[in-house]
Amino acid sequence: MTILIAEDDPLTLDALATCIESDGFTALRAPDGREAINLWRTEKPDLLCLDIMMPGVDGYEVCRRVRASDREIPILFLSAKSQEIDVVVGLDLGADDFIRKPFTRSEVMARIRAALRRSAAKDASDHFRLDDLTVRPRALLAERDGTTIELTPREVSMLRLLYQHRGEPVSRDAFLDACWGLDYFPDSRTLDQHIFLLRKKVEANPAQPRIILTVRAIGYRFG
Amino acid sequence: MTILIAEDDPLTLDALATCIESDGFTALRAPDGREAINLWRTEKPDLLCLDIMMPGVDGYEVCRRVRASDREIPILFLSAKSQEIDVVVGLDLGADDFIRKPFTRSEVMARIRAALRRSAAKDASDHFRLDDLTVRPRALLAERDGTTIELTPREVSMLRLLYQHRGEPVSRDAFLDACWGLDYFPDSRTLDQHIFLLRKKVEANPAQPRIILTVRAIGYRFG
DNA sequence: CGATCTATGACACTCTTTTGACACTTCTGC
DNA sequence: GCAGAAGTGTCAAAAGAGTGTCATAGATCG
Numbered sequence A, B: 001m002t003i004l005i006a007e008d009d010p011l012t013l014d015a016l017a018t019c020i021e022s023d024g025f026t027a028l029r030a031p032d033g034r035e036a037i038n039l040w041r042t043e044k045p046d047l048l049c050l051d052i053m054m055p056g057v058d059g060y061e062v063c064r065r066v067r068a069s070d071r072e073i074p075i076l077f078l079s080a081k082s083q084e085i086d087v088v089v090g091l092d093l094g095a096d097d098f099i100r101k102p103f104t105r106s107e108v109m110a111r112i113r114a115a116l117r118r119s120a121a122k123d124a125s126d127h128f129r130l131d132d133l134t135v136r137p138r139a140l141l142a143e144r145d146g147t148t149i150e151l152t153p154r155e156v157s158m159l160r161l162l163y164q165h166r167g168e169p170v171s172r173d174a175f176l177d178a179c180w181g182l183d184y185f186p187d188s189r190t191l192d193q194h195i196f197l198l199r200k201k202v203e204a205n206p207a208q209p210r211i212i213l214t215v216r217a218i219g220y221r222f223g
Numbered sequence C: 001c002g003a004t005c006t007a008t009g010a011c012a013c014t015c016t017t018t019t020g021a022c023a024c025t026t027c028t029g030c
Numbered sequence D: 001g002c003a004g005a006a007g008t009g010t011c012a013a014a015a016g017a018g019t020g021t022c023a024t025a026g027a028t029c030g
Helices: A010-021 A033-043 A059-069 A087-092 A105-124 A153-164 A172-180 A190-202 B010-021 B033-043 B059-069 B087-092 B105-124 B153-164 B172-180 B190-202
Strands: A002-006 A026-030 A047-051 A075-079 A097-100 A128-130 A133-136 A141-144 A147-150 A213-215 A219-221 B002-006 B026-030 B047-051 B075-079 B097-100 B128-130 B133-136 B141-144 B147-150 B169-171 B213-215 B219-221
Touching: A002 A010, A002 A033, A010 A026, A010 A105, A026 A033, A033 A047, A033 A059, A047 A059, A047 A105, A059 A075, A075 A105, A097 A105, A128 A153, A133 A153, A141 A190, A153 A172, A153 A190, A172 A190, A172 A219, B002 B010, B002 B033, B010 B026, B010 B105, B026 B033, B033 B047, B033 B059, B047 B059, B047 B105, B059 B075, B059 B172, B075 B105, B097 B105, B128 B153, B133 B153, B141 B190, B153 B172, B153 B190, B169 B172, B172 B190, B172 B219
Parallel strands: A002 A026, A002 A047, A047 A075, A075 A097, B002 B026, B002 B047, B047 B075, B075 B097
Antiparallel strands: A128 A133, A133 A141, A141 A147, A213 A219, B128 B133, B133 B141, B141 B147, B169 B219, B213 B219
8 A cells, every 4th residue: 555645844744654654554755746746647656645735736736636537546635733724625626534733643544544444445346337337447347237348458447537537528638648648649549449449349339329428529428 | 827927126026936936836927017918818827916006007907907808817916015905996806815015925825825726616616507507618518407418619618708707798809819719810700600509509599599698799798 | 379459540420610691680870 | 761881690511620430550468
């Protein structure tokens, strides 16, 4: 389990990291918001602890950007005792919990564990549903009334992305970023082709998609 | 995030810009009101800091002109300690906050962050209503009693413009500037055609529009 | 290798946007 | 009031952008 901590005060950052590591987790240290986003992209941590007030990109902004492509990862906010946490804004951004400074070691660890437990409970189901299709990421399989469909890792990640953003469109860029990588820029119909093949696999009627809907000029959408 | 600063005193301008840049934002420097308006048009900053007393076009005037086509962008006013800020006038013009000189670095940044946060929170609502029509810009959809209507990006930006200026007419030029671009000059019935098609889509009864009302010799209006 | 997965270019197709023609309405000066 | 001007609504068709589909070639991994 890897936990990312973003905190501009080096002393607090180190204290938190030590605390987390001594409990058997891996700690990623980010001295500012920009670095937090970089580390999140490259290291894929399991949980984020964000200080709200940071120079440059602040905690809210980090949260916003992360949530743009990952709705599941637990995010905790830290705040100095003097500043009131804007819980409304935080919750709006999809925060999972708030920790006020000064905090005790046990309090922090308790909240981190709680958040991980909640997220594990979500993941533990180990499958998600898109319309009448059940996707089992671990097994690289999908099922529809008894019939099983084999999927490739990339196809699973495309379906997962659609599921995580159900109800809103996922841009073509978001697909490429999330399923191919940030440094990949195909110069042809790669994404369309994958959508095409995926539809043939998972749609009951590929000509009238119910799972992968096209949003012209944007990308694709489920639900 | 880009922040425009308009300030006629070069020392203060530079101090502010440095301060903002060292916090990770991009600063645009405008030595007077005219330049501020130009930069706002070309660079589309996320927030404006306007000195009130400036030679030529003053801060109030800049605010007035910007608000004529953008009601959302956060605008902060700066003022010298000797001059009393006319808060009433400022608020009337749609100012978001006032900062009195001399100001500390942390005060300025705190107020800027607060304003940005508020504006982000507004955007996060992610939908707006025009009469009985609910528009969801991100999804490129509108809804009226259960029926969903698909929209193009341009149609969404036209509806958004009408919403932002609800209660007052939006000139044809403002439409072209906001939805097409400042350098676009169609030589035909482009705008009318788009209005025509948009009415067919979003009006319950296109022959008697309730959302897109014509204001002859000016443009169109909602509410 | 050999099977599977992925990438690419060509082409067809659909939807959006622009344009010109014309009808209709409202305004203006007489 | 009336004629002409200016402004807007409507339609059809062309131009442009964005996607879907297919055939095929390359990459990857056991």
